[in-house]
Structures are given as structure tokens and as C-alpha cells.
Amino acid sequence: MEFEETQKGNPHGLTINQHVFPKKSIDRFSGANGLVQLYRKGGAKVIRVNSSNNLFCAKRAWDQRTEAVIGKSIEDRFQVLAESIHSGSSEVIGHFEKKVVEDFFSLWRTRHKFMSEGLEDLAINGIDGDSLTKNEQEILERKHVIFFRDGVMPGRFAAGAHVFGYMDNFRQNNLNMQWGIVRAGEGEFIVPDCFQDMMIIPVSPKLLIVADQPNSTLTRSEVAVINQVAIARSTNYYFARSLSSCPVYQESPPRLQRFFSK
Template sequence: MKFEKPQTGNPHRLTVNQHVFPKSCISRFCNSDGVVQLFSRKLGRVIELAPGNDFFCVKRMWDQSAEAGIGKRAEDRFVRLARGIISGSVKTVGVFEKAIVEEFFSLWRTRHKFKVEGLPDIKLEGLSGDQLTKDEQEILESKHVSFMLEGVMPGRFAASIHLFGFHQQFAINNHQMQWGIVRAGQGEFIVPDCFQDMMVIPLTPTIAIAADQSDSVLTIDEVATVNQLALTRVTDYFFARNFSRCPVIKRSPPRLQRMFVPD
């Protein structure tokens, strides 16, 4: 699907650069200079980037409803939960927190899927669609309304349906799954562009939420294993506060061997 540029000046304030992993989440990994260390597979080297850099974004891959509606609501709920965990006011992931965590993880993974696979335009047979000017199209999208042009619906309008469907299926598949708050006793976590089938959400360089784990402190070997498994799931890049503080190991301690999405 080709990126569709908005009108000059973007008068209806459509989000063009859309973060796959939220900017607020990346920000918690910044060093004192306000940047993270990132390894780009394409560039083949480490670079330093601010969380708002376009490198973390796709261009108008999903519509404004998926960005400012379902996506923002999931992000906002997760950000509040993350703040509670980091401050210590939230001690464990209970039933209410589990729903928030799984909604966010599904959002992250589905956005990454959109980035990798795209969202093709949808041809609807027997329907001619609307005769709309560019301005009318953007007004409708800004108000979270979908439309067709000459019988074709831009693929980005299917995003909300996919987001909802993938999340519902994820929740069904993992209804008995429990999540734990894990902290690095030594070392720091690496964040891949997506953990994919590995159910981990890093909150800070030393705190993460992990599936099928008890609230606990990880040994340096366990942190190294999480980082190694993260690297095997990278598509385009991974980042951290400081790579020199991120151990990596291929050995898998027993209690981390079930941290995956069940088939």
C-alpha cells in the first residue's frame, strides 16, 4: 500500500508519522542526553535517536480512527499502568491489569504486522463508492469515518477491524495466562522492534512485564536470556539505554522457557 500524503499543510491534523511502539514507552529508555542506542539492521551499525524520530514510525499505515481512537485508548491505559508499576503503587498484575497488558501487547504486535505486511486496499464489488474531494476525504477521516473511492476502500481503514479482531483472539487464546512484573537484578533489557511470539513488554531498562512469570528479580543470566531471545525476533532494529549494560546469552534458565504465545 502506497503512503498517501495529506494536503499541503495537513489542515485536518491527520497523524502521518505513526509510532509502532509508543513514543512514551521509548522515552523511558533514554539516557541523560535524551536518546536511545539503536542498532539498525539496514545500516549495520549503532546510532543514537530521540524517541520522536521518524525511524520508529510508519507513514499513515492505519487510519486516524485506529491511531487516535482504539490505539490511543490502549496506549493511555497502559501508560497509566506502567507509571503505577514503576512508582511501586502497582505491585502485581491482577485481572484488571491483565486486560490492559494484553490489549497493549496485541496492539504493539498488530501494528508491527501492519508495518511488515501492509494493509492492501479493499475492492468491494458492486459498490461505486463516494465522489469526494481530497479535503472532504480528510475531513471524514479526521472524524473517524471511513469511505470508498470508485469501489475501493483504502487499506488503512481496515486497521481498526484487525486491531479489534487480533486482540479478541489473543485474549481468548491466553485467557489463563498470568503476567508477572520482573526486575533486572543486574544488567538491562534490550527492546526489539517487536517481541512477536515472546510475551514480554519492557517498561524501563530494568523493569518488564513477562507472561507466565511470577513477580520476581531476574538473575543476570535470566536477563541475558531474555535479551538473546529478543534479538532472535528482531525484524529491523533493536534499542536500549546502553548496550554495554545489556548482557546476552544463549543458555535458557528453566523458568524462562515458557514465555511464549501458546499455539
């Protein structure tokens, strides 16, 4: 779906390029040059990009409130945990951390869905809506107010409700799910644009948070299996600090056979 452009110069500072996977998370995978190596599916070569590249972003697929309040709150809590895991301060995903991890995973997957499928405009009977100028509409969105145009609400304003709905469903469906901190003993991890149905969250080139997997250090072959899953689940691209440092394997070693047969 095409995105709705702002007024020239975007005077109210609405977020147009919205990160699906957070900029801070991408930055943990960057090399000394501040870049990651990215491969676009169907592309001819690997390219080097920074975390601000538009490839990582949806175009105004959700409204400003979902971006600046709902999404930011979920992201901020997760980034504190991710930094703690990365520094070695946190070694267990306990009850509190479980909620942080699952809310973030749900947000990531939901954003990817918004980017891929968009949100249809919503017509509501009995609501005519006000005659608003483009400037007035943008002021309202900046103030996190929903508006209607001729009885139709722009689809992006439904994003917040979807985020909370998917998040609640995810929690309820995974009440007994346990998460583990997984390290790469050899090699590095690949990050897809989304893991889809596989409950894996990349933290750094050597660290993942993985559902139904105890805290563990993986062999090179096991890292290769996860990287194969990342490539298979990716929609448009995948990236890493150094793709040449990321092994890829076609068959699951016994220890990961059950998990990756879903």
C-alpha cells in the same frame, strides 16, 4: 506498501508518522540526554535517537480513528499501569491489569504487522463511492468517517476492525495466562521493534511484564537470555538506554529454559 500522502502542509492534521511502540514507552528507556541507543539490523553502527525518530513509526498504515481513538485508548490505559509499576505503586498484574496488558501487547504486535505487511485496499461490490476531492477525503478521515473511491475502500480503514479482532482472539486464546513483573537484578533490558510470539512487554531498562513468569528478579545471565530473545525476534532494529549495559547470552539458564523454548 507506499503510504498515501496528505495534501501539502497536512492542513487537517492527520497523523502521518504513527508510533508502533508508544513514544512514552520509548522515553522510559532514554538516558539523561533524552536519547536511546538503537541498532538497525544490517547497520554498521549504533546510533542515538530520540523517541520522535521516524524509525519508530509506520507511515499512515492505519486510519486516523484507529490512531487517535482506538489505539490511544488502549495506550492510555497501559501507560497509567506502566507508570504505576515503574513507581512501585503496582506490584501485581491482577484481573483488571491482565486485560490492560493483553490489549496493549496485542495492539503493539498488530501495529507491527500493519507496518510490515500493510493493509490491502478493499473493493466491495455494489458500492460505487462518491466523487470526493482530496480535501473532502481528508476532512472525512479527520472526522473518523470511512469513504470509498470508485467502490474501493483504502486499506488503512480496515485497521480498526483488525485491531479489535486480533485483540479478542488474543484474549480468548490466553484466558488462563498469568503475567508477572520481572526486574533485572544486574544489567538492563533490550527492546526489539516487536517480540513477535514472545509475550514480553518492556516497561523500563530494569522492568518487564512477562507472561507465564511469576514476579521475580532475574540474574545477569537470565537478563542476557531475554536480551538474546529480543535481538532474535526483532525485525528491523532494537534499542536500549545503553546497549553496553545489556548482557546477551546464547543458552537459557534452567529457570527460563521452558519459557524460552517456545
